Amino acid sequence: MMIIQFEKIQSSSIILIVLVALMNLFTFGNAWSYNVVSFGGKGDGRTDSTQAFQTVWSNACSSTKPATIYVPRGRYYLRSGTFNGPCKNNAIFIRIDGTLVAPSDFQVIGNSPAWIAFRNVDGVTVSGGNLDGKGAGLWACKNSSSSTTCPSGATTLQFSNSKNVVVSALTSLNSQMFHIVINGCQNVTMRGIKVLASGNSPNTDGIHGQMSSNVAVLNSKIGTGDDCISIGPGTSNLRIENIVCGPGHGISIGSLAKDLQEEGVQNVTVKNVVFSRTQNGVRIKAWGKPSNGFARKILFQHIVMDNVQNPIVIDQNYCPRHKGCPGKASGVKINDVTYQDIHGTSATKVAVKFDCSPTNPCVGIKLENVRLTHMNQTAQATCNNVGGIAAGLVQPTSCF
Numbered sequence: 001m002m003i004i005q006f007e008k009i010q011s012s013s014i015i016l017i018v019l020v021a022l023m024n025l026f027t028f029g030n031a032w033s034y035n036v037v038s039f040g041g042k043g044d045g046r047t048d049s050t051q052a053f054q055t056v057w058s059n060a061c062s063s064t065k066p067a068t069i070y071v072p073r074g075r076y077y078l079r080s081g082t083f084n085g086p087c088k089n090n091a092i093f094i095r096i097d098g099t100l101v102a103p104s105d106f107q108v109i110g111n112s113p114a115w116i117a118f119r120n121v122d123g124v125t126v127s128g129g130n131l132d133g134k135g136a137g138l139w140a141c142k143n144s145s146s147s148t149t150c151p152s153g154a155t156t157l158q159f160s161n162s163k164n165v166v167v168s169a170l171t172s173l174n175s176q177m178f179h180i181v182i183n184g185c186q187n188v189t190m191r192g193i194k195v196l197a198s199g200n201s202p203n204t205d206g207i208h209g210q211m212s213s214n215v216a217v218l219n220s221k222i223g224t225g226d227d228c229i230s231i232g233p234g235t236s237n238l239r240i241e242n243i244v245c246g247p248g249h250g251i252s253i254g255s256l257a258k259d260l261q262e263e264g265v266q267n268v269t270v271k272n273v274v275f276s277r278t279q280n281g282v283r284i285k286a287w288g289k290p291s292n293g294f295a296r297k298i299l300f301q302h303i304v305m306d307n308v309q310n311p312i313v314i315d316q317n318y319c320p321r322h323k324g325c326p327g328k329a330s331g332v333k334i335n336d337v338t339y340q341d342i343h344g345t346s347a348t349k350v351a352v353k354f355d356c357s358p359t360n361p362c363v364g365i366k367l368e369n370v371r372l373t374h375m376n377q378t379a380q381a382t383c384n385n386v387g388g389i390a391a392g393l394v395q396p397t398s399c400f
């Protein structure tokens with residue numbers, strides 16, 4: 001008995017010693033740790049902590065060992081966050097338990113592209129925390145009679161020209177413009193993201209990606225006033241999985257064909273998504289303008305539509321206010337797009353709308369096990385310049 005107990009005590013204290021040693025190794029041996037509060041940051045919601053964040057970043061970035069930046073609980077007023085690389089290590093871990101708060105006066109950051117910007121970084125993880133973009137003032141300005149004098153607004157969090165990035169368990173609230181932008185990046189994983197902004201807030205896209213490859217957006221919940229996720233030119237190997245979207249304008253590839261010379265979009269998978277009362281479900285959108293862009297190898301799979309206004313849309317004749325494109329046909333080539341296991345309800349009679357370009361018809365469109373109803377009745381499908389096949393049960397009946 002005694003011996004057994006002694007052994008137990010001995011083994012548990014050995015485990016404890018090993019654990020303490022491992023923790024020391026992590027914080028003091030193999031990684032440097034920087035707490036913003038130790039560098040003058042104050043989580044009182046008022047004191048400007050911009051300088052403290054800049055200092056911890058320059059320490060972490062110039063460290064030759066992996067580095068951790070820690071933001072404890074509290075509200076930190078951050079005028080702007082500029083986190084530029086390249087860094088001397090490729091393992092910077094930013095753990096946020098608190099909230100970063102943007103200036104509520106939209107003039108302060110309204111003309112800069114992003115409030116918090118990471119550029120030229122490799123191997124950065126941002127985990128946890130809230131980003132409060134304080135966008136309401138700018139939304140009201142854009143909604144007022146003097147809207148032409150408002151700045152366009154800053155993206156809340158932007159990664160550009162970066163690689164091997166992870167963003168997890170982060171909440172972005174009330175961005176002035178887009179919430180999260182990935183531009184010119186490779187190997188980016190975002191998981192457990194929450195985006196929250198009012199359904200009538202202008203241009204507050206949840207996550208926007210362009211000129212980037214090998215990006216994944218997983219297990220996230222997005223409610224906003226514009227696209228939940230928008231996919232711009234130059235996107236390849238994008239995986240979007242387990243998303244709840246609404247309110248918002250849905251998941252959109254485009255707008256494409258903004259420019260004549262434009263990179264294409266390819267190999268995009270969107271699966272296990274619930275759209276709840278959104279304006280669109282899955283959409284591909286291109287301006288009715290000449291362009292050498294394209295969208296191909298797109299898969300929309302296992303999707304539930306709950307009272308969505310336009311559940312399935314390809315619109316290649318996008319031309320808001322008939323400015324800059326009247327009468328022109330889209331040059332974007334759309335092919336190999338599959339819609340598989342999509343069901344639920346449409347808030348309008350036309351649940352499937354393919355409106356493609358007369359000069360570049362959509363080809364290789366496939367509908368498989370798609371069932372959408374409108375007010376408990378069969379909905380409609382409309383087709384213009386589109387070719388494809390239907391398989392399994394497809395309602396409304398396809399119009400190919």
Ligand SMILES: *[C@@H]1O[C@H](CO)[C@@H](O)[C@H](O)[C@H]1NC(C)=O
Nearest residue numbers: 123124163164165166187188
């Ligand atoms: C992608 O980035 C993650 C996080 O930095 C890294 O663990 C992983 O090895 C990278 N994958 C590739 C293929 O480089």
Ligand SMILES: *[C@@H]1O[C@H](CO)[C@@H](O)[C@H](O)[C@H]1NC(C)=O
Nearest residue numbers: 139140143144198200201202
């Ligand atoms: C903009 O104004 C309209 C009409 O006054 C109102 O219904 C809408 O909610 C406003 N939007 C925002 C974002 O304040």
Ligand SMILES: *[C@@H]1O[C@H](CO)[C@@H](O)[C@H](O)[C@H]1NC(C)=O
Nearest residue numbers: 214215236237238239267269
């Ligand atoms: C398509 O993208 C996925 C990642 O989303 C990747 O694993 C796959 O290899 C890509 N396929 C091709 C043909 O490049």
Ligand SMILES: *[C@@H]1O[C@H](CO)[C@@H](O)[C@H](O)[C@H]1NC(C)=O
Nearest residue numbers: 307345346373374375376377
């Ligand atoms: C659809 O039908 C169900 C069951 O028959 C009924 O409970 C529901 O109210 C109907 N909804 C509409 C919008 O007609």
